Amino acid sequence: MVFCEIAHGGRGYIWLSSERGSPLLTLDTASRYRHLFPVFDRVTYINSCSQGALAYQVRAALDEYLDGMESEGALWDLWVTKQEEVRGLIARAFGTSESKVAVTPSASAALNSLMSSFDFSRGRKKIVTTSLEFPTLGQIAHAQELRGARVVHISAETDNTLDLAKLEKAIDEDTALVAVTHVCYRNGAMTDIKSVVEIGHRHGVPVLVDAYQSGGAMPIDFDSLGADFLIGGGHKYLLTTPGLGFLLVNGNSKFIPTNTGWFAARDIFAMDIFNYDPSQDARRFEGGTPPIPTLYASAAGIKLLLDVGISEAWAHTQEVHRQLREGLTALRAQVATPEGDGNHAAMIAVKTKDEHAMVNALNKERVVVSSRDGNLRISPHFYNNHQDVDRILAAIHKHRNLLV
Ligand SMILES: Cc1ncc(COP(=O)(O)O)c(C=O)c1O
Numbered sequence: 466m467v468f469c470e471i472a473h474g475g476r477g478y479i480w481l482s483s484e485r486g487s488p489l490l491t492l493d494t495a496s497r498y499r500h501l502f503p504v505f506d507r508v509t510y511i512n513s514c515s516q517g518a519l520a521y522q523v524r525a526a527l528d529e530y531l532d533g534m535e536s537e538g539a540l541w542d543l544w545v546t547k548q549e550e551v552r553g554l555i556a557r558a559f560g561t562s563e564s565k566v567a568v569t570p571s572a573s574a575a576l577n578s579l580m581s582s583f584d585f586s587r588g589r590k591k592i593v594t595t596s597l598e599f600p601t602l603g604q605i606a607h608a609q610e611l612r613g614a615r616v617v618h619i620s621a622e623t624d625n626t627l628d629l630a631k632l633e634k635a636i637d638e639d640t641a642l643v644a645v646t647h648v649c650y651r652n653g654a655m656t657d658i659k660s661v662v663e664i665g666h667r668h669g670v671p672v673l674v675d676a677y678q679s680g681g682a683m684p685i686d687f688d689s690l691g692a693d694f695l696i697g698g699g700h701k702y703l704l705t706t707p708g709l710g711f712l713l714v715n716g717n718s719k720f721i722p723t724n725t726g727w728f729a730a731r732d733i734f735a736m737d738i739f740n741y742d743p744s745q746d747a748r749r750f751e752g753g754t755p756p757i758p759t760l761y762a763s764a765a766g767i768k769l770l771l772d773v774g775i776s777e778a779w780a781h782t783q784e785v786h787r788q789l790r791e792g793l794t795a796l797r798a799q800v801a802t803p804e805g806d807g808n809h810a811a812m813i814a815v816k817t818k819d820e821h822a823m824v825n826a827l828n829k830e831r832v833v834v835s836s837r838d839g840n841l842r843i844s845p846h847f848y849n850n851h852q853d854v855d856r857i858l859a860a861i862h863k864h865r866n867l868l869v
Contacts, residue, residue, distance in 0.1 A: 494781035495850035498773055502848050508831045509856045514650065514678060514812045514844035515835040517704040517766070526765035527706070530758050547760040548728075554767040555711050558703065558775065559695070560686035567712040567750035570759070572677055572696045573601045575712035578750040579673070579694055580605055581724035586613035589641035593670075595627055596620045597649035597656070602675050606644060614641070625654040626803050629664060636668045643670050647685075648678035651838040653802035653812035655679070662692050671717065677701065681770055682811040682846065683779040687713045699759070702778075702811065702846055704766030708759030714747040726752030778847035782811045785845040785854060789813050792858040799869050801840045814840035815861070816869040823867040830860040 502518040504510045510518055533540045548568055556563045569575040592606045596618050606616045619632045627645075636643060643665040648655045658674050665672035671693035676685055681702030687695055692715065699709030714720075721743060727733060728751045731742045743749035770778065783806075790813060793800055799816040802809045817823045820836035827834055827841075834857070835842050843857060861868070 493850075494773065494777055494847045495785075499848050499850065501769070505848070508833050509853050510833045511843055511845055511849050511853050511857055512833050512835050513682070513702055513846040514653075514842050515701070516707075517681075517701055517846065518848055519706075520704060520766065520769050522765040522769050523704065523706065523762045526761040527758060530761040544757045544760075545755075547757060547764060548755045551709070551760050551763045551767070554764060554771065555713075557771060558681060558767055559713060560684075561688050561713060564746040565687070565713050565715060567714065567747040568755065568760075569710040569712060569751060570708055570756045571710040572675070572698045573605065573710070574752060575696050575710045575750060576601060576605045578722045578724045578729075578752065579696075579712055579714075579720070580609055582720035582722040582750075583609070583614075583641055585609055585641060589639050590615050591637070591640040592616045592642050592644060593632065593635045593640055594618055594644045595632070595646065595656075597625070597627065597651070597654060598644075598646050599650050599675060599677065602644055602646065615639075621649075621654065624803050625649065625652045625801060626808060627654070627656045629657065629660055632661065633664045633668075636664065636670055640668065640670045642673060644673040644675070646675040646678070648676075648810040648812065650678050651801075652814045652840055653678075653809050653842070653844075655803075655808055655810050657807060658692065659690060662690060665693075666691070678812065679810045681767075681775065681778075682782060684775050687715070691715070693717055699763050699766065702770075703763070704770050705763040706759055706766075708756040709763045712747065712750050714750065718745060722750055724752075725749070728753060728755065773847055781847045782845050782849075785849050785851070786811060786813055788851060788854045789843055789845070789858070792854060793861075796858065796862055796865060796868070798861065798865075811846060812842055812844040814842050817841050817867050818869055819867055823861075823864060826864040826867060827857070827860050830856075830863065832857050832860045 499505055501520045504518050552563050552566045552568050555566050590613055592614055594606055617635050619635055621627050645656055645661050647658050662672045673694040674692045676695050676697045680697035695713040697711055699705030700707045729743050729749045731744045801814040801816050820839050823841050824836045
């Protein structure tokens with residue numbers, strides 16, 4: 466494999482192969498898959514922390530669902546198999562087994578169901594979490610105060626990293642749950658969740674990881690991570706449309722939700738209205754009728770990502786991230802995302818004077834990004850290439866008066 470400069474300032478890895486039947490030249494990851502995403506014909510899209518780019522396959526899957534409705538009406542027997550297909554794909558994407566996967570319409574739905582399985586009024590009361598959480602986790606944790614819980618937030622340091630010694634100090638005999646985001650949606654800071662799991666377990670406390678901003682962007686092996694629970698969703702790095710969440714559950718059959726629905730039953734088709742008999746596996750955290758159109762889109766999106774390979778996607782994204790950081794440093798931009806392997810995932814966040822003005826200004830340059838908490842969020846995935854980086858850096862340079 467050689468790294469080379471090619472036409473129009475582009476750079477890429479080229480495989481030279483002499484094997485019969487194999488292509489002579491294979492370009493880098495983005496070059497191989499970019500043509501599947503029509504949005505790149507229109508804009509520079511580098512916004513996967515908000516919504517992954519739409520692939521042809523995902524649109525075709527949605528068409529297939531609508532075609533079925535148009536020609537057959539109701540295809541429930543087929544539609545419910547989509548739930549199982551997606552469960553299997555999520556299991557593959559996170560290195561775990563299908564019995565540990567609950568498929569839900571959002572991460573919030575998954576978390577509400579999980580929280581309902583804790584008895585904060587009689588058991589341990591404390592939820593230890595951080596200042597880096599998405600509102601889903603923060604608000605649902607605080608909602609449990611109505612059920613007897615107490616929530617403690619560990620503040621991140623000024624560089625947005627989390628001091629795990631402070632986290633450990635907050636865990637005591639009254640702690641029911643440690644709940645930590647893997648990657649912060651506001652600034653891209655990544656926490657060492659393996660260490661968080663070890664800390665929680667050292668004190669006999671279950672650990673929940675919010676992996677919404679990392680799942681699909683980088684390899685996460687749920688079984689070897691050992692976390693008790695993990696929530697995430699589909700429409701960012703897993704390439705689906707909105708409407709897919711999930712909860713991964715590692716054993717822990719003592720947690721039985723009261724927030725439930727008929728798809729959580731041990732036998733969905735028993736149609737029993739006189740008993741509550743939840744499934745023994747993670748399915749017990751599901752609810753009502755699944756979001757069928759999203760499941761079609763999700764099956765296609767996650768399958769495509771698995772074909773690319775999450776490890777390959779991550780290797781590519783890290784390279785794009787590095788190039789972005791170098792370019793931002795050259796522009797003297799202040800980066801909110803901590804530096805160094807293990808401290809960030811795909812996203813790189815840049816401090817601005819006015820985040821909305823910056824997003825709008827870049828939009829006018831046909832560059833699509835997003836913002837939170839004063840930061841411009843640039844979030845590449847395997848389909849972004851070095852030209853995308855050059856374009857966004859040029860656009861930021863043009864509007865550098867909006868940088869801090
Ligand atoms: C880290 C994180 N957690 C949770 C969520 C929200 O999940 P949902 O809207 O599916 O409840 C998001 C969405 O952006 C997120 O980034």
